[in-house]
Amino acid sequence: MRHKSFEEMPCAIAQTLDQVGEWWSLLIIRDALHGLTRFDEFQQSMGISPNSLTRRLNDLCDRGLLERRRYQERPPRDEYVLTARGRDLQPVIEALGAWGRKHVTRKKAAVRLRDDVTGAEVEPVLVDRRTGRRVDGKGFHYAATRVAHPVKKSRLPRA
Structure with a gap:
């Protein structure tokens, strides 16, 4: 079952969740970061059903997070490798x-x-690239941009 799409929401977090927010997707990315590339490796690592894994792999390839590469012709078998976008x-x-x-x-x-x-x-830890300061809620604040929801514009200072 597909959740409501967040692609129209002017929020980087919501739109990112639209791309990778399904929990199996993040676990596949995790396993790919650990070096797993083959269907059976992902399936064994996570205990995911073959149908669910096929759907998730296809979706991650369609979104440009994984690249499908053929490693065997007979029978045809593919491996799934992180793209730069996926490694990010x-x-x-x-x-x-x-x-x-x-x-x-x-x-x-x-x-x-x-x-x-x-x-x-x-x-x-998360650090600011320009200053090297740790981003932990101290010494930073959120600011609303022009595309922010009105309720956030009413609560946050302007960017």
Whole structure:
């Protein structure tokens, strides 16, 4: 069952959820970041039904997040590789994982991101690219643009 589309909503978060908000999609992206590429690998990793996985893979390919590549002709078999657009979701996936380890699984996780040089576990944080300051709610505020919903324009300062 498809949810209501958010594509008309003037919000980057809503429109992004329209692209990848279905939970299987984010888990497929997660597994692709972990190096999985083949249908059976995704299916085994997640326990997703073949029909659901086929729909999600097709959708992610149609949206330009994965690229389908043929690796065997007889029988025809494809692998699914992240595109640059799909790889750009890594910070989102890592942020969800960091939040989940802190608030849900209490630091338990099957896969951890590690630094190639030091081998240390990575602890992702969101920082402002220009200043390098951590974005954690302190010293920042939201501002409404001209396309913001009127209720937000009434509550937030103008951008």
